[in-house]
Each structure stands twice: as structure tokens, then as C-alpha cells.
Amino acid sequence: MKRYSALSLFREGLNDQKGWQAAWRNPEPKSEYDVVIIGGGGHGLATAYYLAKEHGITNVAVLEKGWIGGGNTGRNTTVIRSNYFFRESAEFYDFSVKLYEGLSQELNYNIMFSQRGMWNIAQDRHGLEMLRRAANAMGLNGVPAEFHNETEVRRRIPLLNDTPRFPILAGLLQSRGGTARHDAVAWGYARGADDRGVDIIQNCEVTGFDIKNGQIRGVKTSKGKIKARKVALAVAGHTSVMAEKAGFRLPIISYALQACVSEPVKPVLDTVIMAMGTGVYISQSDKGELVFGGGIDHYPSYAQRGNLPVMEHTAAGIVDLFPQFSRMRFLRQWAGIVDVMHDSTPVVGKSPIDGMYLNCGWGTGGFKAIPAGGFCFAHTIAQDEPHHLIAPFNLKRFETGALIDEAAGAGIAH
Secondary structure, eight states: OOOOOHHHHHHHHHTTTOOOOOSSOOOOOOSEEEEEEEOOSHHHHHHHHHHHHHHOOOOEEEEOSSSTTOSGGGTSOOEEOOOOSSHHHHHHHHHHHHHHHTHHHHHTSOOOOBOOOEEEEEOSHHHHHHHHHHHHHHHHTTOOOEEEEHHHHHHHSTTSOSSOSSOOOEEEEETTOEEOOHHHHHHHHHHHHHHTTOEEEOSOOEEEEEEETTEEEEEEETTEEEEEEEEEEOOGGGHHHHHHHHTOOOSEEEEEEEEEEEOOOSOOOOSEEEETTTTEEEEEOTTSOEEEEEEEEEEEOOOOOOOHHHHHHHHHHHHHHOGGGGGOOEEEEEEEEEEEETTSOOEEEEOSSBTEEEEEOBGGGTTTTHHHHHHHHHHHHHHSSOOTTTGGGOTTHHHHOOOOOOHHHHSSOO
16 A cells, blocks of 8 residues: 655655555455454444454455445534443543544544544533533543633634523533544545555445354345355344345434534634523534534434424524624535444444444444444454453443443534
8 A cells, every 4th residue: 555645745746646545445245254344334344444453354255235335424513522321331422533643644544633623512501410420420530521611612702692582691611522534534544444444335325134043154145145254234224124135123213413504614613502491403514614514303204304393393492602703604404323232332242143333322422432432342353352442332231231322422512
């Protein structure tokens, strides 16, 4: 793999950009692999990368129905944070933030990670109590956070409305939070995995599984049958569909999560803001677009499209925070399919089928979890034992009752 650098950019500029190599190959599938990963999004590609890098397992195929990064990875709003309540969640997501901090250097690919800070704004006394609890929980979990009163919030975010319908009482800042370029994360992991011998196979739909005596033997695809010793599912909102093909059910429901971007403008907002009173959030992309959204739809759905009522509700919440944005025009609206477990905590580990592994249930938090999710999932697949950071995220907790109810921390605070 040719390394990217300032020198290579200068050299290719002199060469009329004719010397660049393809970032990854486009191979046909082999008849057999040690590991087949279903899903070419961030989690699937990161898992393949860490299997090769950390465990030396390179006979790996990533099967993607469409194109890599074309599902939730390319449809999320790119926020990265670790401001969770429970120790298990906080440790995992903070590890992910730490991996993000060095990811551009590790992958030799600029993921455009911007630690611009993540604000949660309290707008009533209940939200104020929640922020204080969150600040205390983060402190106990070793995650740095700053609690600020209204005066300091307004000083740091001067564009805020002076007379909002929902008053601004206080704010909780995680300064290490921020955003990254979603496509770059997927492409960087794909490039790194391909360089280590992983086959990334696009336009290859998995239609079924070869299972004998409770043991996975391979997968059936639109490009033929592929034998595999181990199969990993990393398909986000379509996990329940894949599980049904394998003959088991999961405590999971898929919802649409909508988001929008505005027309691009000059830089006006240098942080990420989540308003607890209205449930909306907003940041500004490097291209100048305002990126904003709200909570998940209130009914199960696989529709990857937006609708007018959610757009109106979200716009109303944004304008209440920033009246000056009221004249800006919508540029795009879309939806991603999020997979929500009953306790709003993911499942990463073994499935009821021997040799089949699950990476699902991330809800609205899948993007921020990509590096740690891939790292820990790769460990679980390679060692056939869960990494200690994801050991509590097992499927058995729904039998034992050892749930991790992160609904308050993970509900809509993207």
C-alpha cells in the first residue's frame, strides 16, 4: 500500500494525479474463508482490520449487499462522545474515543476527527437534575466533564437565543467529544484491511446460512456458496432479518432515525449541541452544512427516508435555539435504520449458533463505537471469548436479568 503524505500529494500534483493506486481491491469471493463478516459498514470493516492487525487472521471476507459504508455508516450524523451513565458503557465508549484520537495516524487516512466538544443543554428542572447526575456519573467513571451555568454556556456559545421558549439553565460539556468524517472512517478501515489481505466483496447479498447440528458451516450468497469456520453479523438494523434466516430471534427492534442538513454557510458553530428540552441536536460540517436531527421514529420501520412531520419538529427545535438559522434552506433529509435492544445497550458476542457472532443493538450510538466495537469484536471472534470491555454486552443478560439500562444516556443524545 502506498502511504499518503504531503510529499505524495505534491508528487502526484506534478504527475497530473496519474499515479494513485486504488484504495482497495475488488476481488471475487473465494470458496472458503476462516472468517466471513456480513456487513461492509464501519463495524464490519473495523472488525476485519483488527482481525488481521491484532490477531494475524487474514483469510477474511467482508460481504456487503451494496457498497461499503452505504448503510448507517454513511447516514449518521458523525457525533463521537462517551458521556454515559453506567460504568460498563462509559469504559467502552471512552476506549472508542481514545482509538478515534489516534485513528488517522494509525490508518494513514485523514478521518477529519474534530474534538470540538459535545454540549448537553438542560432546559427545565428535570433536565438540570439529569445533567448533574450525568456529571457525577462521568466523574465516577473517569470520563472528564464540565458542568456550567447559563452564563458560561452563553459565553461559550454566543449565538444562542436570548429569549427561547425552552430556557437554557445549564450545560454539560465533554470537551473530548466531537465529530469525524463518516465516509473516511469506512474507507480508512477498508484500505487498511485490504492491505493486510482481507477480501472486501461488494454487491454480494447473503441469502441464507449453511448450518448443521447447530454449527455454522458457511453462507449462501448472490455470488454462490462460501464455506466459513466462523461467521460474524455486523448489519445494524437488519440483524433481526439475518437472525431469522439463521433460525433464531433477538430482543431487538429496528427504527428509522432521521436527520437533515442545510445549505452550506461560512463557519458559525464550532461545537456540537444537544438540547434536552426539545430532543434536537446540531453541529456544522467541514463543508459548512448545518447537520441536525432528533429522536428515533416512534414506530418500527426499515424506511431509509425522511418525512415532513419530523422535519418540522426538528426545525422548530433548532430555530428555538438559534433564530438566525430560520432563513436557511434544507439541502437533504434522510434516515438510517437503527437497531435498539430492550435495554438500549448493544449485544456483542456469541449467538445461539456455534461459530456465529453478533455485533448489533447499537441504536443511535453505532458510529461513535466503530473503533472499539471492531477491536473488541475481533478479539471475541479470534479467541472465542469476549473482550473484557464487552463481556457485559452479551445476549445472556436477557436471561439473567443483568441488564444495562442506558435509555437515559443513549436515547437521543447522539
